[in-house]
Amino acid sequence: MKQHKSRLSRIFSAREMPIIVFTLLVYGAFSVMAPNFNTFNNVSVIAQQITINGIVALGMTIVIMIGGMDLSVGSLLSLCGVFAGMMDNAGLPVALTVLLTLVIGTALGALNGLLIVKLHIPDIIVTLATMNIFRGVAVMVTRSQWITDFSDAFLHIGSSKGGLFSIPILLYVAVAVVFAVCLRWLPFGRLLYAVGGNREAAVLMGLNVPSVKIRVYAVNGFLLGLAGLLFASMFGSIQAATAATSLQFQTMGSALIGGANIFGGAGSVLGTVFGTILLGMIKNGLVQIHASEYWLDFITGAVILLALLVNLIQLRKKGRC
Amino acid sequence: MGETILEMQHIAKAFSGVYALKDAQLTLQKGRVMALVGENGAGKSTLMRILTGIYDHDGGTILYKGQPVHFKNAMQARDAGIAIIHQEFNLFPNLTVAENIFLGDKSVQSHGLVDWQAMNRRAQELVDSIGGTFSVEEKVQELSVQNQQVVEIVKALAANAEVLIMDEPTSALPESEVQHLFRTIRGLKARGVAIVYVSHRLNEIFEICDDITVLRDGVTAFLSEVGATTQQEVVAQMIGKEVTVLYPKQDAEIGGVVFEARHLSDGDTVKDLSFCVHKGEILGLYGLVGSGATECPEALFGLVRGAHGTFLMDGREISLHSPAQAVANRIAYVPPDRHRQGIIRQLSIRFNLTLAVVRRLCTRSVIRRKDEQATVDDYIRKLRVKCAGDSQKVTFLSGGNQQKVVIAKWLATNPALLILNDPTRGVDVGAKAEIYSLISELACAGMAIVITSSEISEILGMSDRILVLNEGVVSREFLRGQADQKSLLSAALMRPDETQGGV
Numbered sequence: 001m002k003q004h005k006s007r008l009s010r011i012f013s014a015r016e017m018p019i020i021v022f023t024l025l026v027y028g029a030f031s032v033m034a035p036n037f038n039t040f041n042n043v044s045v046i047a048q049q050i051t052i053n054g055i056v057a058l059g060m061t062i063v064i065m066i067g068g069m070d071l072s073v074g075s076l077l078s079l080c081g082v083f084a085g086m087m088d089n090a091g092l093p094v095a096l097t098v099l100l101t102l103v104i105g106t107a108l109g110a111l112n113g114l115l116i117v118k119l120h121i122p123d124i125i126v127t128l129a130t131m132n133i134f135r136g137v138a139v140m141v142t143r144s145q146w147i148t149d150f151s152d153a154f155l156h157i158g159s160s161k162g163g164l165f166s167i168p169i170l171l172y173v174a175v176a177v178v179f180a181v182c183l184r185w186l187p188f189g190r191l192l193y194a195v196g197g198n199r200e201a202a203v204l205m206g207l208n209v210p211s212v213k214i215r216v217y218a219v220n221g222f223l224l225g226l227a228g229l230l231f232a233s234m235f236g237s238i239q240a241a242t243a244a245t246s247l248q249f250q251t252m253g254s255a256l257i258g259g260a261n262i263f264g265g266a267g268s269v270l271g272t273v274f275g276t277i278l279l280g281m282i283k284n285g286l287v288q289i290h291a292s293e294y295w296l297d298f299i300t301g302a303v304i305l306l307a308l309l310v311n312l313i314q315l316r317k318k319g320r321c
Numbered sequence: 322m323g324e325t326i327l328e329m330q331h332i333a334k335a336f337s338g339v340y341a342l343k344d345a346q347l348t349l350q351k352g353r354v355m356a357l358v359g360e361n362g363a364g365k366s367t368l369m370r371i372l373t374g375i376y377d378h379d380g381g382t383i384l385y386k387g388q389p390v391h392f393k394n395a396m397q398a399r400d401a402g403i404a405i406i407h408q409e410f411n412l413f414p415n416l417t418v419a420e421n422i423f424l425g426d427k428s429v430q431s432h433g434l435v436d437w438q439a440m441n442r443r444a445q446e447l448v449d450s451i452g453g454t455f456s457v458e459e460k461v462q463e464l465s466v467q468n469q470q471v472v473e474i475v476k477a478l479a480a481n482a483e484v485l486i487m488d489e490p491t492s493a494l495p496e497s498e499v500q501h502l503f504r505t506i507r508g509l510k511a512r513g514v515a516i517v518y519v520s521h522r523l524n525e526i527f528e529i530c531d532d533i534t535v536l537r538d539g540v541t542a543f544l545s546e547v548g549a550t551t552q553q554e555v556v557a558q559m560i561g562k563e564v565t566v567l568y569p570k571q572d573a574e575i576g577g578v579v580f581e582a583r584h585l586s587d588g589d590t591v592k593d594l595s596f597c598v599h600k601g602e603i604l605g606l607y608g609l610v611g612s613g614a615t616e617c618p619e620a621l622f623g624l625v626r627g628a629h630g631t632f633l634m635d636g637r638e639i640s641l642h643s644p645a646q647a648v649a650n651r652i653a654y655v656p657p658d659r660h661r662q663g664i665i666r667q668l669s670i671r672f673n674l675t676l677a678v679v680r681r682l683c684t685r686s687v688i689r690r691k692d693e694q695a696t697v698d699d700y701i702r703k704l705r706v707k708c709a710g711d712s713q714k715v716t717f718l719s720g721g722n723q724q725k726v727v728i729a730k731w732l733a734t735n736p737a738l739l740i741l742n743d744p745t746r747g748v749d750v751g752a753k754a755e756i757y758s759l760i761s762e763l764a765c766a767g768m769a770i771v772i773t774s775s776e777i778s779e780i781l782g783m784s785d786r787i788l789v790l791n792e793g794v795v796s797r798e799f800l801r802g803q804a805d806q807k808s809l810l811s812a813a814l815m816r817p818d819e820t821q822g823g824v
Contacts, residue, residue, distance in 0.1 A: 185434040187425060190416070194424055197415035204411055205425065206396035265415040 015259045016271040018310045023278045030281065034288035042284070044163040050280035051168040052077075052234070054273065055227045056247055057254035058179050059220035061272045063123075064255050066196045066216050067264030071127040072112060073224055074247035075134035080105045080228025081238045082138045084154075085147035088232075094153040102225040108134065109221015113214035131248070138240035148237035158233030168230050175223065180269040192216065196264025253300060254279055257307040278303065323350035326386060326515050327372075327403075327484055333380035333539075334367055341367040345381070346541040347534055349484060349515040354506060356526040356547065357519045359536035360559050360810065361610060361775045365519055368536065369486050372517075373405045374398035385484075404482035406473045408489045414462035418472050419444035421461055422479050447475045451505050467498040474505060485509065486517040491525055492611045503529050521609045523552045523814050537561050556814060560806045568782030569758040571765055575785060576600030578636070579769035580652075580738045585630035587613075587620040592793030594630075598738060598769040603760065605784030606773045609813050613793040614773050615657060618742045621771075622654040623647045634737065648677065653731035657743040657773075659720070663727040666716040670708055671697045673715050673726050678733045700729035704759060721752020728759065739763065741772045745779065757783060777806050789813050 031038035056073050063070045084101040088094065108130075115126045160166050183189035195202045195212050202209055232238040256262065257278060258271025282299055325348060332345040342364045349355055359365050370376040372383070374392030383390050385401065392398040412421050419437075422444045423429045429440035444457040453471045461469060470490065477485050487506075491499050506529055509516060518530050526533065527547055535543035535558040543558035581597040591613040598604045608614030620628035623643040632639050639650045647654065656662035664673055674697050675682060682693050697711045704725045708718060715723055724744060731739065741760065745753045760783060764770055774780050780787055787799040789812040797812040 185437075187430060187433070187435055190420060190424060190435060193416055194413050194420075197413040198411070201411035201413060204395050206394075206399070207425070261415075265413075 015266075015311075015314065016268055016274065018314070019258055019271055019274045019278065019307060022307075022310075023274050023281070026278060026281060026285070030285035030288065034285065037285060037288045040163070042288070044160070044166075044169075046277075046280050046284045047164060047169050048160050048166060048234075049284065050276050051172040052227045052230055052244075053247070053250055053254065053280065054172050054276040055175055055223050055230070057251040057258075057272050057276050058175060058269065059223040060248075060251040061255045061258070061260050061267045061269070062179075062183075062192055062216050063220050064252070064260045064262060065192050065264060065267040066213060067199065068116070068123040068213065068216065069127065069252075069262075070112065070217070070220060071124060071248045072131040072134055073220075073251060074244040075131045075138070076105065076108055076221060076224040077228045077231060077247060078238070078240050078243040079108070079134045079138040080225045081232040081243055082142050082147055082228075082240045084229045085150060085232045085238050086141070088150050088154040089147065094151065094157070097154065098157075098229060101229050102222055105225020105228065106218050106222040109224060110214055110218035112221070113217030116217070117210040117213050135240070142240045144239070144241055146237050146239045147232070150233065150236060154233055155236060156233075158230050158235075160234075168234060171226065171230070175226070176269055176273055183269060188212075188215075193265060196261070196266070198265070250279065250300075251276075253304045257304055259307075259311055261311075275307070323352045323513075323515075325349070326351050328384040329368070329372065329381065330384070331381035332368060332371060332378050332383075334364075334371060334376060334378050340539050342371075342378075343539040344541065345536060345539060346544070347372075347517070348544075349517065350532075351483075351513045351515050352510045353531040354510060354516040354518050354529055356530035356533040357517055357536065358521070358523075358526065358533065358555065358559060360777065363536040363559070364539040365536055366488070367539075369405060369488065369517070369519065372398070372484075373403055373486065399480060399482075402481055402483040403486070404477035404480060404484070405486040406470070406477065406488065406490065408492060410469050410473055412461045412469060412472060415460065417458050417460055418448065418455070418464070419457040421472055422447065422457070422476050426479070444475070444479075447478055448472075451475065451478070451508055452501070466493050467495070467501065470494070470502070471505070474509070478509075482514065484515045484517070486519065488519045489521070489611065490518070491520065491522060499525065521611070521814060523555060527552065535559055552814075553811075556807060556811050560810055568779075569754065569761055570603075570783055571761050573601040573603075573761070573764040573767075573785075575602045576767065579634070581633040582621065583631040583633075585617065585620055585632075586628065586793075587616055587625040588627040588629075589625075590616040590793050591620055591628070594790070594793070594795060596788055596795065598771055600769055601764050601767050602785045603764050603770045603772055603783055605780040605787040606771065606790060607777065607780045607787055607809055607813060608790035612790040612813065614790045615742060617790070618654060618740045618771065618773060621647070621740060622652060624654075648734060651735070651737040652740065653677075653734055653736035653738070654740045655724075655727050655731060655742060655744050657746055659723055659727060659747065664715045664723055667714060669712045670701070670706070670715055670718070670726055671711040674700055674711075674729050674733065677730050696733055700733060704729050704732075705755065719749070719752065721748045721755065724748055724752070724756060725759070728756070732763075736768070738769045738771065741770065743774055744772065746775065777809055781806065781809065791815065 036042055056077065060070060060073065080101050083104055084097055087097040087100060112127055112130055115121065116123050158168055191207060191212055195207065195209055199209060231243060254275035255267060255272050257275035258268060260267035260272065279300060282303065283296060286293065286296055327349040329345065329347040332342050334342040345364060345368050347368065357365055367376065371378045374395045374397050390401065419441045423440050429436055429443065441457055448457055448471065451471065451474060453468065455464060455468050461472060464472065490502060494502060506516060518526065520526055530547050533545055533547050533550065533555060534541055535555060537559060542561060576599055578597045579600050583595045585594040586592055590611060594617055606614045606617060619625050621641060623641045623646055632641050634650050641647050660666065675693055679688065682688055682696065701708065701711060706722050706725045708722065715726055718726065745756055748756065760770060772783060781804060785801050787804055787809065788795050789797045789809060791813055796815065
């Protein structure tokens, strides 16, 4: 049994393979059905559209990987976006606005982690509460008004200039690459798999599991700060009550389609990226083929279910015990 | 004799006033294997948990390499070179073998990044060095149980363990793999590792161990080189003086067969069990941990997926794939873990008591309060449940009274067969006696009863007939009065094919 698998066979047996193949198939199908789908222009549009969800989905992936769950992502994004917009309106230099927004996101993300760890309350309940609190604060400070009239420098962050090399897309790619490297080669990244895979063994190994958890939620918060900035800047305006209201479910969907295990221990950057691409592509493709947008939710759900089934079959095949 | 590496002296440990260990000793030498044996509850696991820093000890000293030590947690013990392989492995199933071995180890990192090549190479060397035949790049969840055990051993080696505790290392292994494990153990001995081998299996102990320590009721009762003792002597030392406790068991009239199981297997611990229970009879099942004695009742009650066998109730074949089927066939089951499986703590006595029969007490889905009240009153009186009233929450009752509520819940279903799985676990002495007389009364009233217990004297005192289980099959059968503690324990310790020769 001690044969090392060849590189090629390892690529084809990778967990992400089914989702990559499926994404390509869907791409092909839409290309045939909609003449404008497979064009450079449309591909850049899709890429631009998925950046926010993509960044948040990566944070969601590491949260799910350690056995956690964050329902508050949409609210925290909204809060960060609103703060960023208000700071810009107040005339702060854009660099400072960016910095402060990222700090706020990180701090509030860490707060989620702290509450979970210190109060011993399940993640889903803490983030259910903060989901309402973050959104509530954002609505209160803006009195539910649209925040708009941003400076040019601020609008530049999210502009789509440069096609596939626009700032949002480059940021997304950068985050994904950093995540992929960290999860594979950084000791801390490997610990995330350990904590999610067998929490008790991790504790017995001497890992400070609570600290790992807080740090993961902090990183998640940082990404939400970044996504909040992009949101306000890309759309040129933001309203606290309506921004990113179902983001937690979309990003959870991307992560799960990409092979993350809801009970922790599994998840990959590549998988989540393709999960995000797939959902973004379906959304765009349905518009291109003039399908009713009422189909979107149904198809998204079906794809998630399908992905979970494929994962299950893969696990059953491998699992001997 | 090798060089002494560890000495535990006069170790004492109490849990909320009850002594688990009173005066335990353990001395380990480099390159030797020490067997640690004792009956269920003799204190073996407590002693090992103290050694590995999971529990703090109340009294006594631990000398490690000549120095007194006091480990505050498992990490300190491990860093000092004391490793344990639990029966349940502590592995990360989703990570590779190499990662499991070196996770968090700075020596396989360069510039703060994991050096996968170096890690895989060193892990493979370690695995190869003890005869492992799998790739360290495989995920642990894809390995067989025996190979997972090898990973645990390699993990200990990588952490430079000098003392290695193996808790029932062969219980999860197929017969064919035991010799392989023994070869590994001999390799470890040659490296000078001191090993504690915790096991019930005397044959294995006499094959692989050098010394033996017998724990009895929290005290080190016997210490010897394996070559200088016999299995008979070890068994005698495990039991010590026979204690006679009086059990309120009345002679019941034993009638015809009520329930019969043929070739019961749960696909895991229980291999092939056939037995029958008669009207008015109390059938005791006895076996050490892992023998199938506690697993058999679970399989009977339909709690184990994949359990199979042929079952007859009053001569009619029935199927028992789920608890619902078991209840429908008039089987009742009192589980061993009252808190998790028996009661719903935050609800009232009344609610708990009528839970299993609530449908029978309903007209058009509405509970008939009067009938419910009558049932509740009836059983509280019959079972002498001491409570402030039937609306009292079960959590406020004593352990014994909680257990009575569980039993009452099942009696209300009017069962033909009552299965009691360790019914007095965690119940104080006075309440125990009451539960015993209740069981005896039920048998006198003609109920067929199956009882298991971790206490050997309970089985001896209560049963009309005893089946001793070992390795998932019946190794011996005793009638009431035929067995004593020694013969029962001997039968439980011997592999089934050897018991015919006797001890």
